Amino acid sequence: MKLDSLYRGTPLRWAIVTGLVLLATMICSEWLLERYFRASDLQNKRLQTTQQLTLLGAELSGIINNNLSLISGLSAHIGIHPEIEQGEFSAYVSSVFRQQPLLVNMAAAPNNVVRFIHPLEGNRTVLEADYRDYPRQWEDIKTLTERGAMHLTGPFELIQGQEAVIGRTSVFTRDDQFWGIVSAPIYTQDLYRAAGLSNPNLPLNIAIRWFEENKTISNVFYGDPQLFADPLAVTTLVDVRSGQWQIVAAPKNGWANTSGTVWLLRASFAVLTGLLLLLVFYRYHQSNREYEFQQALAKKQILLSEVGKLALVGGWQISRQRNELKLTLWDSQTASILNIGDTDTPPSLSEFLGQFGDSQGKRLSTAIEKATLGDAFDLELSFTGPQREKRWARVLGKPLTDYPLPYPVLGSLQDITQRKRFTNKIQQQAIYDQLTGLPNRLLFYNRLSKAIERAQREKSKLAILFIDLDNFKPVNDNLGHSIGDKLLKEVGQRIKNCIRASDTVARYSGDEFIVILHDVHQSKVPVYISQEIIDAISASFTIDGKQIFCGASVGISIFPDDSQRGETLVSNADQAMYEVKRSGRNGWQFFTPTMQIVSEKRHQLSNKLAAAIINNEFTVYYQPIIDLNTNRISKCEALVRWVRNGKQIATDEFIALAEETGRINEIDRFVLATATDFVANLTERFNYPLELSVNVSPRIFSCKDDSLNKWLELITNASRKINVTVEMTERLLIEESERIMWVLTKLKAIGVTIAIDDFGTGYSSLSYLTKFPIDIIKIDQSFIRQLGQQTIPESLTEAMIGLCHKLSLDVVAEGIETPEQLSMLKLWQCDFGQGYYFDRPLDAEVFSERIRTQSEAKFSHNK
Numbered sequence: 001m002k003l004d005s006l007y008r009g010t011p012l013r014w015a016i017v018t019g020l021v022l023l024a025t026m027i028c029s030e031w032l033l034e035r036y037f038r039a040s041d042l043q044n045k046r047l048q049t050t051q052q053l054t055l056l057g058a059e060l061s062g063i064i065n066n067n068l069s070l071i072s073g074l075s076a077h078i079g080i081h082p083e084i085e086q087g088e089f090s091a092y093v094s095s096v097f098r099q100q101p102l103l104v105n106m107a108a109a110p111n112n113v114v115r116f117i118h119p120l121e122g123n124r125t126v127l128e129a130d131y132r133d134y135p136r137q138w139e140d141i142k143t144l145t146e147r148g149a150m151h152l153t154g155p156f157e158l159i160q161g162q163e164a165v166i167g168r169t170s171v172f173t174r175d176d177q178f179w180g181i182v183s184a185p186i187y188t189q190d191l192y193r194a195a196g197l198s199n200p201n202l203p204l205n206i207a208i209r210w211f212e213e214n215k216t217i218s219n220v221f222y223g224d225p226q227l228f229a230d231p232l233a234v235t236t237l238v239d240v241r242s243g244q245w246q247i248v249a250a251p252k253n254g255w256a257n258t259s260g261t262v263w264l265l266r267a268s269f270a271v272l273t274g275l276l277l278l279l280v281f282y283r284y285h286q287s288n289r290e291y292e293f294q295q296a297l298a299k300k301q302i303l304l305s306e307v308g309k310l311a312l313v314g315g316w317q318i319s320r321q322r323n324e325l326k327l328t329l330w331d332s333q334t335a336s337i338l339n340i341g342d343t344d345t346p347p348s349l350s351e352f353l354g355q356f357g358d359s360q361g362k363r364l365s366t367a368i369e370k371a372t373l374g375d376a377f378d379l380e381l382s383f384t385g386p387q388r389e390k391r392w393a394r395v396l397g398k399p400l401t402d403y404p405l406p407y408p409v410l411g412s413l414q415d416i417t418q419r420k421r422f423t424n425k426i427q428q429q430a431i432y433d434q435l436t437g438l439p440n441r442l443l444f445y446n447r448l449s450k451a452i453e454r455a456q457r458e459k460s461k462l463a464i465l466f467i468d469l470d471n472f473k474p475v476n477d478n479l480g481h482s483i484g485d486k487l488l489k490e491v492g493q494r495i496k497n498c499i500r501a502s503d504t505v506a507r508y509s510g511d512e513f514i515v516i517l518h519d520v521h522q523s524k525v526p527v528y529i530s531q532e533i534i535d536a537i538s539a540s541f542t543i544d545g546k547q548i549f550c551g552a553s554v555g556i557s558i559f560p561d562d563s564q565r566g567e568t569l570v571s572n573a574d575q576a577m578y579e580v581k582r583s584g585r586n587g588w589q590f591f592t593p594t595m596q597i598v599s600e601k602r603h604q605l606s607n608k609l610a611a612a613i614i615n616n617e618f619t620v621y622y623q624p625i626i627d628l629n630t631n632r633i634s635k636c637e638a639l640v641r642w643v644r645n646g647k648q649i650a651t652d653e654f655i656a657l658a659e660e661t662g663r664i665n666e667i668d669r670f671v672l673a674t675a676t677d678f679v680a681n682l683t684e685r686f687n688y689p690l691e692l693s694v695n696v697s698p699r700i701f702s703c704k705d706d707s708l709n710k711w712l713e714l715i716t717n718a719s720r721k722i723n724v725t726v727e728m729t730e731r732l733l734i735e736e737s738e739r740i741m742w743v744l745t746k747l748k749a750i751g752v753t754i755a756i757d758d759f760g761t762g763y764s765s766l767s768y769l770t771k772f773p774i775d776i777i778k779i780d781q782s783f784i785r786q787l788g789q790q791t792i793p794e795s796l797t798e799a800m801i802g803l804c805h806k807l808s809l810d811v812v813a814e815g816i817e818t819p820e821q822l823s824m825l826k827l828w829q830c831d832f833g834q835g836y837y838f839d840r841p842l843d844a845e846v847f848s849e850r851i852r853t854q855s856e857a858k859f860s861h862n863k
Contacts, residue, residue: 023273030269042232045251049234052204053249060195060247061238067101067186068150068167068241074106075169075182082173084108086116093118102191103184104164108171110180112141126159131181137166141181144170151242155188155221163188167241192222204249211237211246223248313415318349318368318397319408325349325368328408337393337415339386356381356393364395371397372406380416392420433507435485436492444506444514448566451504451516455559462559463526465515466573467495467533470551470585472511479546486543487550494536498529514570520558523590530554530588538586551586553577562591605657608644613666618642620674621841624850625693625812625834628826633854635691635725637834638675639841640667664697665707669714671695676718678844683722686855692718693725695757701740708743716750725753725776741772748773755812760800769807777804781815781835788820801828 077092078084093106105123108116114129131141140153147170154165164185171179192198197206207223220228227233227248232255238245314334318325330346338355340347353361360381367377376398385391394414399407431443439447448464455462469491476484488511495505495513504516515533517526537552555577557569572591580589612618618640625635642649658664672694679692700708718724726747747754755776760783769777779800786793797813804811813825816835825833842850 026269026272042255045255046232046234049204049249049251050236052202053206053234053236053247056196056204056206056249057236057238057247060191060197060245061240063102063191063194064152064165064167064186064238064240067103067184068152068169070096070099070101070103071106071167071169071182071184072148072150074108074184075171078108078171078179078182079173082171082177082179084116089116090118090120102186102194104158104187106182106184108180108182112181129159141168144168144181145178146170147172147176152240153242154185158185165191188222197222203252205252207248208245211244314413315411316346316352316413317408317410318372320372320406325372327352329410334413337413338383355383357383368397368409371399371409374399374401374407380420385417391415391417393417436489436507438492438496438513439504439506441506441508444504444508444516445566447504447506448516448569451518452559452564452566454518456564460518461520461561463515463517463520464557464559464569464573465517465526465530465533466508466555466557466570466577467513467515468553468577468581469511469537470553470581472550475548475550479548483543483546483548487541487548490541490543491537491550495533498532498536514573523558526556526558527588530556534586534588553580553585554588555580555591556588557591602657605649605654606661609654609657609661609663612642612644613663613670616670617644618667618670619843620671620678621843622675622678622847623834623841624839624847625691625832626838628822628830628833633690633850635693635832636679636847637693637727637841638671638695640671641841659697659699662699662703665700665703665711668694668696668700669707669711672711672714672718676714676721676724680721682848682851686851688851688855689723690851691723691725691753693727693755695727698729698731701743712743712746715747715752719750719752723751723753725755727755727757727778729757730759744773758814760796769804769809774809776810776812778812778814784813784815784821784825784835785817787824788818794824797825798828801825801830805829 074092074096081088089108096106097103105117105119107114107118107123107126109129109131112131114126114131117123117126120127131138136156137153140151143149144151150167150169152165152167155163158164158166164187166183166185168181168183171182173179189198196202205224205227207220207225207227209220209222209225209228219225227250228235230248230250233248233250235246235248238247314337315329315331316327316334317329319328320326321328327346327349335347338352340351340355353365355361356364360383364379364381367375367379371377377396379395380392381395382390382392392415394416395411396413397409397411400410401407431440431446432438433440451462454460472484472487475487488507492505492507492513495515499505499515499517502518506514508514515529517529520526534552534554537550541548541550555573555575557563557572557576559569562572563569576589576591580587583589619642621639621641622636623639624633625637626632627634639651640655641651642654655664655667658667675692675694679690682688683690696711700711715724715726744754753775754773755778756774757778758780759777760780777800779797783793783797783800787797788794801811810831812832812834813821813830814834816822816825816833816837818837821835822833822837839850
């Protein structure tokens with residue numbers, strides 16, 4: 001009867017009718033509610049049992065897996081130290097046992113024979129036990145063939161006695177060689193007690209057995225097996241690495257209704273009868289609330305539908321009807337994604353599967369068949385979109401296990417095309433060079449590793465070509481990085497055109513490329529391809545209307561002749577390439593063992609050089625420069641010396657290396673600071689005017705850091721204390737950069753004298769003497785040594801001295817070793833001289849003594 005019809009009658013009639021209806025309803029309801037509460041009480045008991053069982057299962061799983069992780073730790077330790085001895089083994093296990101695990105002991109069985117065990121006490125009977133002699137355990141151990149594999153077996157009686165479960169894992173060495181087995185037992189009684197199963201206050205009866213899905217269930221090893229026959233009993237599965245334990249639980253006081261709910265319901269019936277009128281009023285309000293709820297539900301359904309459209313997610317359900325799988329539920333969003341019409345009517349299953357093609361359709365069909373038996377699935381499948389473009393969908397299916405077998409399968413379908421494209425783009429960026437499109441270093445080493453494995457398997461050879469562009473830096477500096485980038489792309493394409501499609505060319509870094517040549521049967525193959533690459537790169541490039549030339553230096557290493565390791569092959573090819581650089585560039589060179597020796601020696605010296613700078617192992621020596629008019633010391637050249645472990649390192653050797661590595665700037669600053677303080681002290685101490693001459697590396701003028709500013713600050717401070725001459729080579733002046741001219745002008749402004757060192761040996765040009773503010777020319781010793789022996793050097797030396805004097809430049813002759821050389825230089829009115837005829841470079845103490853002697857002689861002469 002509708003409420004509005006009741007409202008139309010008199011109040012009494014409405015009350016009588018309503019009361020009778022409600023009374024009848026209450027009687028029926030009480031009977032139904034009594035049944036309901038009995039069922040609810042049973043359900044609550046099962047829910048409480050489930051919660052308690054879940055906690056027990058989690059505790060048991062946590063304890064087991066925590067102890068098994070300790071076994072994995074021992075396996076990893078032995079894998080790193082396969083030559084482990086009993087002492088080291090016991091020490092490691094002792095540190096593990098300090099964590100108070102449940103493990104009874106820990107044993108290691110190299111080659112499946114127990115050699116190590118700790119503690120030994122009570123376990124000696126296990127030593128030398130061969131697992132192959134114990135069939136029950138051997139069957140389990142044979143399956144541990146993969147790295148990281150771990151099994152938990154048992155429970156069964158140990159050799160030492162008592163029941164236990166045993167955790168085992170395989171041990172593999174770093175080179176993936178099988179070493180043996182590591183195992184550790186856990187007494188079952190300790191395990192049950194730690195998990196709380198033995199707690200007398202536990203309100204549940206528990207039973208446990210091994211469980212493998214779709215396989216015969218094993219015997220119960222804990223508790224009453226009859227619990228598994230109880231249809232109301234609650235079960236859960238606990239993962240124990242190699243399998244699962246099925247735990248069943250039921251209340252100790254049974255499933256019978258022990259609450260007072262039913263009696264309370266009967267008592268409440270009398271009270272509720274007196275509230276009939278209130279119930280009518282309540283029903284009126286509840287009707288309104290139901291209407292509001294329906295409205296809210298409808299809005300939420302609309303919202304979910306719109307969200308599904310935004311997230312590109314649709315739903316479906318498949319059920320077996322008359323031994324045939326059919327789509328029973330289907331929404332318009334799924335239809336829209338797959339472009340099977342915009343309808344809620346499900347298509348046929350074959351039409352649904354056909355959207356993904358034959359291969360993927362069979363894969364999805366198989367997954368659905370398995371899902372009807374209880375296996376959920378999660379697949380990513382491609383399909384063709386409405387514009388014939390390739391799209392991707394994520395298809396998930398979950399069996400509805402509340403239904404009888406075969407289960408219906410509820411699923412979702414999401415369009416993941418954008419995510420897939422983004423992922424593919426990220427992967428592309430991760431392994432390919434973004435400028436040239438060639439494989440980057442990461443992908444190169446991956447391919448090299450596979451190439452080596454293939455070459456080892458086929459007993460073939462492969463070659464590595466390490467390619468470095470010659471004269472690429474000027475392109476960037478003069479034409480800009482944009483032109484340089486385009487040049488690199490062109491170079492990469494030209495190299496790619498010189499090799500086979502099966503070979504690999506990658507951009508290694510900067511202007512370096514690297515090539516893998518497969519199946520190299522003759523040494524002339526990499527030579528031919530290297531020369532072809534050099535010729536291709538040497539040909540002119542036309543980029544943005546500009547003609548550009550560059551060359552290439554190629555280093556070659558061969559697998560397995562030069563190495564069987566990928567990184568070493570690359571390093572060897574790199575060394576060979578640098579040998580080409582040193583030999584004139586634009587060529588190729590095979591790696592040789594001699595290069596490796598030289599490289600290792602230079603590497604060791606480089607490390608020592610770095611340590612020497614940190615540890616202040618350098619010393620400054622001073623070579624006198626003689627005024628040839630007065631035969632007295634007027635200047636000294638500061639020279640660095642390196643003594644390590646009582647042995648002096650050859651200056652030419654470590655200076656060249658310091659130039660290459662950039663450490664020369666630190667050495668120059670050290671020499672300048674040390675020599676300035678020393679010469680200033682000598683001048684003041686002996687009242688003897690003495691000038692200091694220091695060398696500066698050309699590298700400092702091209703540094704991007706603040707090395708030049710630091711050096712200028714030092715030279716400025718030095719010029720305030722003493723007269724300073726800065727010696728630089730002709731090579732520096734060739735560049736004629738604005739920066740060099742700015743530095744020279746600044747030096748002249750603070751009163752520093754500028755000298756050209758080793759004049760006549762480089763790119764000597766008279767224009768230098770007029771373009772730059774030069775004060776002194778130092779004639780190289782190669783001319784001086786030939787004085788008195790050959791006429792041409794004599795003529796050249798005399799001409800240089802005369803020319804310098806006409807340009808008001810002072811001249812210093814280097815390398816004077818004989819009286820005849822000195823006489824000729826004096827005859828030509830050379831201003832200064834230095835060399836072994838006067839003195840070798842002297843340490844500070846000996847040089848101080850020379851100055852003291854000259855100072856006393858000068859003082860005596862003045863008197």
